[in-house]
Amino acid sequence: MARRFDLLVFDWDGTVVDSAGHIVDSIQAAASDIGLAAPSDERARHIIGLGLSDAMTYLFPDLSTADYPRLTERYRFHYLAGDHKVKLFDGAYDGIRDFRAAGFSLAVATGKSRMGLDRALKDSGLQSFFHASRCADEGFPKPHPDMLLYLLDELAVDAHRTLMIGDTTHDLEMARSAGVPAVAAGYGAHPRTNLEAQRPLACVSSFRELVQWVRQNA
Numbered sequence: 001m002a003r004r005f006d007l008l009v010f011d012w013d014g015t016v017v018d019s020a021g022h023i024v025d026s027i028q029a030a031a032s033d034i035g036l037a038a039p040s041d042e043r044a045r046h047i048i049g050l051g052l053s054d055a056m057t058y059l060f061p062d063l064s065t066a067d068y069p070r071l072t073e074r075y076r077f078h079y080l081a082g083d084h085k086v087k088l089f090d091g092a093y094d095g096i097r098d099f100r101a102a103g104f105s106l107a108v109a110t111g112k113s114r115m116g117l118d119r120a121l122k123d124s125g126l127q128s129f130f131h132a133s134r135c136a137d138e139g140f141p142k143p144h145p146d147m148l149l150y151l152l153d154e155l156a157v158d159a160h161r162t163l164m165i166g167d168t169t170h171d172l173e174m175a176r177s178a179g180v181p182a183v184a185a186g187y188g189a190h191p192r193t194n195l196e197a198q199r200p201l202a203c204v205s206s207f208r209e210l211v212q213w214v215r216q217n218a
Contacts, residue, residue, distance in 0.1 A: 011166035014188030051141030145178035
């Protein structure tokens with residue numbers, strides 16, 4: 001069967017690594033540190049995938065501008081303190097290695113900072129498998145299509161030959177705005193019903209199921 005896609009673009013948190021719970025805990029701890037009411041798990045999960053500035057503005061709209069740096073510093077403190085808790089989803093390392101060996105171009109589009117993604121790629125052992133990446137602090141964050149448009153241009157791949165894989169509605173909205181087909185990772189941060197409402201090509205229940213879908217459909 002002829003290959004449908006040349007480029008696979010992965011979100012990171014909640015798609016490749018099981019980090020949603022740790023992100024939520026870190027946000028809630030940061031809020032408590034500076035005397036704010038901690039957001040609910042559901043509300044905190046909603047912002048995963050956004051750039052940090054947009055995420056904190058969404059969660060704490062009444063916080064003074066002067067206090068945002070203190071809040072983000074406390075978030076980074078708690079996230080880094082528990083960074084060792086963040087693991088690859090079962091099957092992610094082998095799956096990404098095999099996608100690379102099969103001839104796909106691979107990229108990451110993430111709400112993480114460049115420093116954060118570089119550290120995560122190195123720690124995961126996946127760094128050598130990806131051809132390109134784009135982070136929230138390098139342009140417009142999700143759901144703006146900037147990340148995908150940048151990657152399409154850098155890797156010289158057409159939108160219809162690209163597949164976006166992500167676990168949030170922000171990923172799927174970004175893909176739609178860029179004219180890129182998408183598969184939803186229904187095992188990550190956002191509820192499956194919300195993902196399915198975006199009408200992705202598929203909504204998979206695990207990374208291993210994603211690997212099977214790509215082998216059979218991509």
